[in-house]
Amino acid sequence: MNTKILYTLEFAKITARLAEHAATSLGKGMAEALRPNSDLDTVKRLLQTTDEAVKVDRLKGGAPFGGVRDVRPALQRARIGGMLSMHELLDIANTTSGGRRLKRFLQAVHEQAEIPSLVALCESVGDHTEIDQAIKACIDDQADMLDSASPELARIRQELRTSESRARDKLEQMIRTSSVQKMLQDALITIRGDRYVIPVKAEYRSHFGGIVHDQSASGATLFIEPEAVVTLNNKLRELKLREEKEIEKILLRLTAIVAEVAEELRYTVEALAELDFVFAKAGLARELKATLPLMNDRGFLKLKKGRHPLIPPAAVVPLDLELGNQFSTIIVTGPNTGGKTVSLKTVGLLSLMAMCGLFIPAEDGSQLCVFDAIFADIGDEQSIEQNLSTFSSHMTNIISILKDMTPKSLVLLDELGAGTDPSEGSALAIAILDHIHRLGCRTIATTHYSELKAYAFERKGIINASMEFDVQTLSPTYRLLVGVPGRSNAFAIAERLGLPLRIIEAARGQVGEDDLRVESMIASLEANRVTAEAERHNAEQLRREAEQLRQRLEDEQQRFREQRDKLLARAEEDARAAVAKARAEGEAVIRELRRLALEERGAVKEHQLIEAKRRLDQAVPELRDKQPQRAAGKRKDEKVEAGDEVKVVHLNQKGHVVELVNDKEAMVQIGIMKMKVRLDQLELIKAAPAKPVQQTATTVKRTRDDNVRTELDLRGSNLEEAIVETDRFLDESFLNNMGQVYIIHGKGTGVLRAGLQDYFRKHKHVKSFRLGNYGEGGVGVTVVELK
Structure with missing residues (x-):
C-alpha cells in the first residue's frame, strides 16, 4: 500500500488512537506499525479475531494484561551471555505469570462463548512456572535480592547487620559523651562512601582524630570517621563486597536459567503482544461504536450510515453509499464546504481500517472490499488562487495514479480538472475518467464542472451524486445524494443575499440554453427526489408503526397464553392439593373411628365406615370440567336452612347443613365430617324436604378465622x-x-x-x-x- 495514501487519509491518527487502547508497550508498538493487508482471507481472519475480542470486551470488560512487559531485549542479552539485572529478571517473572493469568482467563471465557482464534493465539503462551518460581524465590516485588536467595548470602547479610550494629553502637557512645558533643555540628550518625561518620565542626579538626571523608558546602562541617570505628568500617566494606559478589553469582545463575528457554519466552512475549493488539482493536471499536464489516474482493462497497472516525460524533453526518454493483464510478458535484472531500476521505479511511482488521463506524451490514491499492488526489483548496502550480501538482499526482493503478484499485479524485481553464479542465477530466472507467477501477471523483453531469448521464456504469444544499438556509446538509447531480445554486444564493434582481436576470441571460436545460432538469430531479423521500419516509413510518402493533399484539397473545397456562396449572395444582388434603383428613378420621370402634367394642359398624369412605371418594371434584348449570333461582345468596344440600365454595365440596350456629355460620356435614362454615361460603344446591333427616356421625369441628392469616x-x-x-x-x-x-x-x-x-x-x-x-x-x- 502506498504510504502517501496513509498520510492523505490521516491514517496515523487512527493508529495513534488505537495505541491508546493498548495495555502494554508491546501492543502500542504493533498499533503504531499497523498497515493495511490486501489478502481477503487474511483480512477476514483479522476481523474474526477482532470480533472475538469485542465479544470478550462486551462480556467481561476486557482482558487482564497486568505485569506483562516487553522483555525481548533482556532475553537477547541473556542468550548472548550477558548478566540480567534484578529489575529485568523480575519483569520476566511478572510477564510469564501475567501470560498464564491471561491464558486462564481466555480459556474460561471460551467455555461460555466460543473464541477459537484467541484461544489459538494463547497456544504460543508458555507456562514457564519454574522460571517464575526460581526468580521470585530470590527477588522480591521491589526488585531487591532476598536473604534466602542462597545460604551464603543469608550468612553474609547476618554478619553485615551485626557489624553495622556494632559500628553504630560505638559511634552512639561517642556522640553521647559531653567532651565529644561540643565538637559536633549535630549529634547524629551519617554515611559517606559506605562508611559511618559523624559531623564535626571544622575548628575542632585538630582535636578530633580520624579520617575526613567529606565536608559541607560551607566548609563549616567535616564528616569524620573516628579511629575507633575504622576497623569496623573496613570489615563492613569487605562484607559488602562479598555480598555484591554473591548477588552477582545468583544473578548469573538466574540468567542462565532464562537463557535456556529464551526462544520460548520470545514466542510467549510475541503472542502476548498480538493479544494486547487485538484487544486494543476491541477497545477502539467500543469507543467508535463500530461494527464488523462484511468483506469481499469483488470491488463492491456498501456503507450504511458510515461515519468519519476523526469527526466528533455530534458533528458527523452519516454517509450512505453503494459502489461496484450497477455502477463503478460516482461523480459528486456540489458547492464548496458541502462535504465532498469528507465523503471521499470517509470511504478511503473506512476501507483502510477494514483492511487492517479494524471495525468501522457504520451500521451492521455494511460491506467493504479488499483492494490491492487505494489512490487519492485530495486537496483542501480553500484559497482563490488557482494557478498553474496548483494544476501541475494535481496532474503530477494523477499521472502517478494512472501509472500504478490496477482493476482492483480504489481511486479517489478531489476537484478533478481544477486549476486551469474550465473548458480544458472539464475535457481533461472526462478523458481521465473514461480511461479509469475502462480499466475497471472503482472511482469516486468530485468536480464543479457541469459538463461532467451530462457525461455521467451518457455513460453506462457511471452515476451522478451531489451534496445536498438547503437554499432556504443557504447552508449545506452534508448528505450525499447518489443519483442526483448537484446544482450550482449560485443565482439562488445571490438572490437570498440581496443581489438586485435585474443583475441576476442579466446573469441568467448570459448562461447558455443547454446549461439552463441541465439546471432545469436537475431542479426537477431534485424536486422529485424530495417528494419521493418524504413519501418513503411516511411509508417507512407507517410500516414501523404497523410492525410495532403486530409485535405488540403477538406479545400480548403470548403473554395471554402463558398466563392462561399458568392459571390452569395453578388451578389444577390447587385442586389436587385440596382433594389430597380432604382425602387425607377423611382417612385420618376413618382410622380414628376404627380405633374407637375397637376400643368401644363395636359401637361403630364397619359397613358404616365403608359407606363413609365411598362418600368421601365421590366428593373428589373433576379437574378442568365445566361446572354444571345451576337450577334457576338457586343462587348463592338465597337463605340456607338446616337439611339443605349445599356446596362449600372454598373447599369445592358438597354437603348438608346440620344446623345454623348463628346468623353468620352454619354446621355443615361433608361426608362423615362436620365443619363450621361461614354462610357466605355456602352455595345452595337443593333445598331440604319438610322434615330433614338427622344423620349420626362422628363430629370433627374446624374453625376458620374471618381473615386468613399468613x-x-x-x-x-x-x-x-x-x-x-x-x-x-x-x-x-x-x-x-x-x-x-x-x-x-x-x-x-x-x-x-x-x-x-x-x-x-x-x-x-x-x-x-x-x-x-x-x-x-x-x-x-x-x-x-x-x-
Whole structure:
C-alpha cells in the first residue's frame, strides 16, 4: 500500500488512537506499525479475531494484561551471555505469570462463548512456572535480592547487620559523651562512601582524630570517621563486597536459567503482544461504536450510515453509499464546504481500517472490499488562487495514479480538472475518467464542472451524486445524494443575499440554453427526489408503526397464553392439593373411628365406615370440567336452612347443613365430617324436604378465622406458649390451603428460633422450612412450606 495514501487519509491518527487502547508497550508498538493487508482471507481472519475480542470486551470488560512487559531485549542479552539485572529478571517473572493469568482467563471465557482464534493465539503462551518460581524465590516485588536467595548470602547479610550494629553502637557512645558533643555540628550518625561518620565542626579538626571523608558546602562541617570505628568500617566494606559478589553469582545463575528457554519466552512475549493488539482493536471499536464489516474482493462497497472516525460524533453526518454493483464510478458535484472531500476521505479511511482488521463506524451490514491499492488526489483548496502550480501538482499526482493503478484499485479524485481553464479542465477530466472507467477501477471523483453531469448521464456504469444544499438556509446538509447531480445554486444564493434582481436576470441571460436545460432538469430531479423521500419516509413510518402493533399484539397473545397456562396449572395444582388434603383428613378420621370402634367394642359398624369412605371418594371434584348449570333461582345468596344440600365454595365440596350456629355460620356435614362454615361460603344446591333427616356421625369441628392469616408473630412468648400458638396456626393454615406461612420469632438469643425449628422437623403438616431472605425478615423469621 502506498504510504502517501496513509498520510492523505490521516491514517496515523487512527493508529495513534488505537495505541491508546493498548495495555502494554508491546501492543502500542504493533498499533503504531499497523498497515493495511490486501489478502481477503487474511483480512477476514483479522476481523474474526477482532470480533472475538469485542465479544470478550462486551462480556467481561476486557482482558487482564497486568505485569506483562516487553522483555525481548533482556532475553537477547541473556542468550548472548550477558548478566540480567534484578529489575529485568523480575519483569520476566511478572510477564510469564501475567501470560498464564491471561491464558486462564481466555480459556474460561471460551467455555461460555466460543473464541477459537484467541484461544489459538494463547497456544504460543508458555507456562514457564519454574522460571517464575526460581526468580521470585530470590527477588522480591521491589526488585531487591532476598536473604534466602542462597545460604551464603543469608550468612553474609547476618554478619553485615551485626557489624553495622556494632559500628553504630560505638559511634552512639561517642556522640553521647559531653567532651565529644561540643565538637559536633549535630549529634547524629551519617554515611559517606559506605562508611559511618559523624559531623564535626571544622575548628575542632585538630582535636578530633580520624579520617575526613567529606565536608559541607560551607566548609563549616567535616564528616569524620573516628579511629575507633575504622576497623569496623573496613570489615563492613569487605562484607559488602562479598555480598555484591554473591548477588552477582545468583544473578548469573538466574540468567542462565532464562537463557535456556529464551526462544520460548520470545514466542510467549510475541503472542502476548498480538493479544494486547487485538484487544486494543476491541477497545477502539467500543469507543467508535463500530461494527464488523462484511468483506469481499469483488470491488463492491456498501456503507450504511458510515461515519468519519476523526469527526466528533455530534458533528458527523452519516454517509450512505453503494459502489461496484450497477455502477463503478460516482461523480459528486456540489458547492464548496458541502462535504465532498469528507465523503471521499470517509470511504478511503473506512476501507483502510477494514483492511487492517479494524471495525468501522457504520451500521451492521455494511460491506467493504479488499483492494490491492487505494489512490487519492485530495486537496483542501480553500484559497482563490488557482494557478498553474496548483494544476501541475494535481496532474503530477494523477499521472502517478494512472501509472500504478490496477482493476482492483480504489481511486479517489478531489476537484478533478481544477486549476486551469474550465473548458480544458472539464475535457481533461472526462478523458481521465473514461480511461479509469475502462480499466475497471472503482472511482469516486468530485468536480464543479457541469459538463461532467451530462457525461455521467451518457455513460453506462457511471452515476451522478451531489451534496445536498438547503437554499432556504443557504447552508449545506452534508448528505450525499447518489443519483442526483448537484446544482450550482449560485443565482439562488445571490438572490437570498440581496443581489438586485435585474443583475441576476442579466446573469441568467448570459448562461447558455443547454446549461439552463441541465439546471432545469436537475431542479426537477431534485424536486422529485424530495417528494419521493418524504413519501418513503411516511411509508417507512407507517410500516414501523404497523410492525410495532403486530409485535405488540403477538406479545400480548403470548403473554395471554402463558398466563392462561399458568392459571390452569395453578388451578389444577390447587385442586389436587385440596382433594389430597380432604382425602387425607377423611382417612385420618376413618382410622380414628376404627380405633374407637375397637376400643368401644363395636359401637361403630364397619359397613358404616365403608359407606363413609365411598362418600368421601365421590366428593373428589373433576379437574378442568365445566361446572354444571345451576337450577334457576338457586343462587348463592338465597337463605340456607338446616337439611339443605349445599356446596362449600372454598373447599369445592358438597354437603348438608346440620344446623345454623348463628346468623353468620352454619354446621355443615361433608361426608362423615362436620365443619363450621361461614354462610357466605355456602352455595345452595337443593333445598331440604319438610322434615330433614338427622344423620349420626362422628363430629370433627374446624374453625376458620374471618381473615386468613399468613404470618404469626411470637415475639415476647416463651417456647411453650409459642409451640401451642404455632400448632393452632399451622392447623388453620393447612385447612385454608396455605402453601407458605411466616413465623416471626425475632432474633434475640436464638432459643425460640431453635426450639421452633426442632418442632417443625416433627410436625406432620410441615414440608420444609428456611430462614427468611433479605426483605423477608432475615434470621428473625422462619418461612414454613406446608404439605
